[in-house]
Amino acid sequence: MAVIRPFAAIRPCDEKAERIAALPYDVYNRQEAKAEVEREPESFLKIDRAETQLDDSVDTYAPEVYQRAHDTLWEMVKKGDFVRDKKPCYYIYELTMDGRTQTGIVACASIDDYRNGVIKKHENTRADKEQDRITHVDTCNAQTGPIYLAYRANQVISDVIVKVKKTKPVNDFTAPDGITHRVWIIDIKTDIDAIQSAFDGIKEIYIADGHHRAASAVKVGFKRRLENPGCDGSEEFNYFMSVLFPDEELMIMDYNRVVKDLNGLIDEDFLNKMKELFEVEEVARENRKPAEAGKFSMYLDGKWYMCGFKKEDVPNDPVGKLDVSMLQEILLAPVLGIKDPKTDARIDFVGGIRGLDELERRCKKDCHVAFAMYPTSIHELFDVADAGLLMPPKSTWFEPKLRSGLFIHQI
Numbered sequence: 001m002a003v004i005r006p007f008a009a010i011r012p013c014d015e016k017a018e019r020i021a022a023l024p025y026d027v028y029n030r031q032e033a034k035a036e037v038e039r040e041p042e043s044f045l046k047i048d049r050a051e052t053q054l055d056d057s058v059d060t061y062a063p064e065v066y067q068r069a070h071d072t073l074w075e076m077v078k079k080g081d082f083v084r085d086k087k088p089c090y091y092i093y094e095l096t097m098d099g100r101t102q103t104g105i106v107a108c109a110s111i112d113d114y115r116n117g118v119i120k121k122h123e124n125t126r127a128d129k130e131q132d133r134i135t136h137v138d139t140c141n142a143q144t145g146p147i148y149l150a151y152r153a154n155q156v157i158s159d160v161i162v163k164v165k166k167t168k169p170v171n172d173f174t175a176p177d178g179i180t181h182r183v184w185i186i187d188i189k190t191d192i193d194a195i196q197s198a199f200d201g202i203k204e205i206y207i208a209d210g211h212h213r214a215a216s217a218v219k220v221g222f223k224r225r226l227e228n229p230g231c232d233g234s235e236e237f238n239y240f241m242s243v244l245f246p247d248e249e250l251m252i253m254d255y256n257r258v259v260k261d262l263n264g265l266i267d268e269d270f271l272n273k274m275k276e277l278f279e280v281e282e283v284a285r286e287n288r289k290p291a292e293a294g295k296f297s298m299y300l301d302g303k304w305y306m307c308g309f310k311k312e313d314v315p316n317d318p319v320g321k322l323d324v325s326m327l328q329e330i331l332l333a334p335v336l337g338i339k340d341p342k343t344d345a346r347i348d349f350v351g352g353i354r355g356l357d358e359l360e361r362r363c364k365k366d367c368h369v370a371f372a373m374y375p376t377s378i379h380e381l382f383d384v385a386d387a388g389l390l391m392p393p394k395s396t397w398f399e400p401k402l403r404s405g406l407f408i409h410q411i
Contacts, residue, residue, distance in 0.1 A: 001118070001199075001200050001201060001202065001203060002109070002110075002113055002118050002119070002151075002199045002200070002202045002203070002204075002205045003109070003110035003112070003113055003118075003199075003200075004105075004107045004108070004109055004110075004195075004196065004199035004205070004242075004244065005088070005107060005108050005110075005196065005239060006088035006089050006090045006107060006108070006186075006192055006195075006196070007088050007089075007107065007108045007236070007239070007241070007409055008084060008085045008086065008087055008088050008089065009084075009085050009089070009091060009106070009407045009408060009409065010077060010082045010083070010084045010085075010142070010407075010408040010409075010410060011082060011083055011084075011085070011170075011171075011183075011406065011407060011408070012081060012082055012083075012171075012405060012406065013080060013081060013082065013083055014170060014171060016042060016081055017171045017173060017183075017406065018171075018173035018175070019040055019042035019043070020042050020043065020044050020081070020405045020406075021044065021173075021175065021181060021403035021404070021405050021406050022036070022043045022044040022045045022048065022403060022404050022405050023045075023401055023403065023404070024048075024145055024210075024401055024402065024404055025045065025048035025049050025145065025404065026129075026212075027401065028045070028049065030049075030051060030052075030056075030060060033045050033049040033051075033052050034051075034052045036052075037049075037052040037053070042081075043405075044144070044403075044404050044405030045404075046072055047069050047072050047073050047076075047140070047144060047405070048069070048136075048144055048145065048404055048405075050065045050066065050068040050069035050072060051065045053068055053072070054068065061131075061132060061135070066135050066136055066139040066140070067139060069136060069139065069140055070139050070140045070141070073140055073142065073144070073408075082408065085185070085187075087187065088192075089185050089186055089187045089192070090105055090106065090107050090186040090191075090192060090195050091105070091106035091107075091183060091184065091185055091186065091407065092104070092105065092106070092161055092164055092165060092182075092183065092184040092185075092186060093105075093106050093181070093182075093183055093243050093402070093406070093407075094165070094169075094180075094181070094182040094183075094184075095179055095180070095181055095400045095402075096179065096180040096182075097178070097179045097180075097399060097400040098178075100251065101249075102245055102249040102250060102251065102400075103161055103165070103245070103249060104243040104244055104245040105157065105161070105186075105195065105243070105244045106146065106241070106242070106243050106244075106407050107195075107199075107241075107242060107244060108236075108239035108240060108241055108242065108409060109147070109149065109205065109239060109240055109242045109244075110238065110239055111217070111218045111221040111222065111238055111239065111240060112238070113205065114214060114218045114240075115218070117388075118203070118204065118205060119149070119205045119206070119207065119214075120204055120205070120206050120207065120385035120386065121207050121211060121214075121385065122206070122207065122381055122384050122385045122389075122390055122391045123207075123211045123390060123391060124211075124390060125211050125212050125215045126212070129212045130212055130215050130216050130219065131216075132216075133212060133213055133216035133217075134216045134219050134220055134223075136216075137216055137217055137220045137411070138220050138223070141410060141411060142408050142409060142410045142411060143213075143217050143240055143241045143408070143409040143411060144404055144405070144408055145210070145213050145241075145402075145404040146210075146241045146242055146243045146402055146404075146407060147207065147209075147210040147213050147214045147217070147240060147241065147242040147243070148207070148208045148209035148210045148242075148243060148245070148398060148402055149205050149206065149207060149208060149242045149243065149244045149245070150205070150206045150207075150208045150244070150245050150246075150247055150250055150378060150381075150382075151199075151202055151204070151205050151206070151244055151245075151246060151247065152202070152204075152246070152247050152382075153246035153247055153248045153249075154198050154199075154201075154202065154246070156194055156195070156197070156198040157194075157195055157198045157199075157246070158246065160186065160191050160194055160195055163191070164184050164186055164191065165184060167184065169182040169183055169184050170183050170184065170185055171183035171406065175403070179400045181403060181406070183406060199244075204382075204385075204386070205244065206381065206382055206385050207385075208245070208250065208378070208381070208396075208398055209396075209398045214240060217240035217241075218240060220237065220411070221237045221238055221239070221240065221411075224237040224411070225237070225238070235411075236409065236410060236411045237411040239409075240409070241407060241408075241409035243402055247378050247379065247382070250378045250398070251398070251399060252375045252376055252377065252378060252381075252396050252397065252398060253351065253352030253353060253375055253397040253398070253399050254290075254352035254372060254373045254374065254375045254397065255324070255349055255350075255351060255352060255373060255375075255376075255394045255395060255396060255397045256349065256350045256351075256352065256356075256359055256370065256371060256372050256373055257327070257332070257341075257347060257348075257349060257350070257370065257371040257373070257394075258347070258348050258349075258350060258359060258362045258363065258367040258369070258370045258371075259332070259336055259338070259346060259347050259348075259367060259368060259369050259370075259371075260345075260346045260347070260348075260366060260367050260368060261346060261368050262336065262368055262369065263335065263336045263337040265335075267300060267301050270300070270335075270369070271300065271305075273335055274298065274305070274307065274331075277310075277330055277331060277335075278307040278308060278309060278310065278330075278331075279307065279308035279309075279310065280298075280305050280306070280307050280308075281305065281306050281307075282303055282304070282305050282306075283297070283304050283305065283306045284304070285304055287304075287306070288304040288306075288356055288372065289356060289372065290306070290372060290373065290374040291374075292374060293323060293374050293377070294308055294309050294314075294323065294374070295307065295308050295309075295374055296323060296327060296371055296372060296373050296374060297356075297371070297372040298369060298370065298371055298372075299356075299359050299360055299363055299369065299370040299371075299372070300363075300368075300369050300370075309323070309326050309330070313326065313330060314326065317387075318380070318383040318384045318386075318387050318389060319384055319387075319389050319390070319391070319392065322376060322380060322384075322391070322392065322395065323373055323374055323376070324373060324376065324392050324394070324395050325392050327371060327373070328341060328392060332347070341392075341393050341394070342393045348362070348367070349393075349394040350362065350370075351397040352375065352397050352399075353397065353399050356372055359372060375396075375397075376391075376395050376396050381395075381396060
């Protein structure tokens with residue numbers, strides 16, 4: 001069963017929350033992060049990406065970068081930019097994008113549950129990306145970016161959320177990108193006990209987004225266990241900060257593909273090959289978006305085509321039957337010669353937040369053909385994780401992104 005416990009968060013003071021809250025560190029390159037910190041000097045990016053405070057000649061992963069992150073964080077805490085709650089609480093974090101709201105519980109999850117499979121993964125992680133966050137968490141002595149977790153909806157948890165959301169939030173602001181963020185504190189003992197008991201009865205928790213942050217926080221926790229042989233398991237480093245969302249509220253957007261050439265084929269021959277492999281019909285531009293699983297659309301030579309997988313080609317396994325998997329196995333590898341989409345420079349991936357116009361733009365700029373996918377569902381993700389398997393690369397695009405800096409977990 002899942003151990004999801006309350007914690008005493010360090011949070012930005014109300015008047016600074018809007019300025020401090022920042023998109024995750026990994027959505028920016030170095031120059032973009034630096035420009036954002038110049039635009040908003042209070043941005044939490046100056047902690048999550050502390051190289052923004054140093055000369056460009058300093059390596060992104062130099063020891064002084066992580067020390068600067070530590071010093072900046074605790075200086076801000078000391079001068080009152082952040083406040084520390086006096087007792088362990090749960091928190092409600094609500095995000096509203098384009099009129100659609102999703103609400104999560106901010107809490108700490110057990111590193112043992114990550115290790116023993118109660119918290120399920122669907123992606124591999126890279127050692128170099130892990131090491132960056134391991135050093136950041138360990139040096140700062142704090143987890144600064146929450147892990148995006150999902151669980152099957154629970155009525156008890158939902159009832160507490162509905163009740164608490166009737167009160168005034170401690171944070172309520174709309175970010176420059178139009179997404180509204182609201183935070184409530186759950187500090188009444190009966191509500192805390194109800195939530196904790198409900199999670200005690202949940203058998204599986206899933207990492208939706210943030211595999212590298214999760215792996216890094218867990219490795220720091222086990223490192224500190226070795227450094228503190230007398231620990232009893234209650235120490236904060238045994239837990240990692242998360243936001244847990246019910247499955248029914250999560251939105252996964254499409255993750256689309258653009259390919260730079262047709263692997264030696266001309267348009268006519270490629271289109272004929274498509275008609276052999278799929279059900280293909282030319283459609284008007286306004287009908288270019290796939291409306292159901294098993295369908296994808298293609299942009300080729302200024303025209304849109306709706307394509308469908310043939311029933312006999314759908315395998316009976318949770319990974320193989322994903323639309324992104326079938327596209328790879330039926331078309332991208334054998335026809336376009338893209339054997340490994342993680343390393344092949346001829347393919348690129350476009351998150352659904354950019355819209356389908358971006359696919360047309362890329363085809364006019366540097367690509368030849370584009371494929372618009374129907375979004376992978378959260379339950380497809382659950383099925384893959386439950387089977388102990390991995391999702392194909394670039395299968396899911398979660399929106400809206402959780403802000404860093406709204407909650408800090410000192411370890």
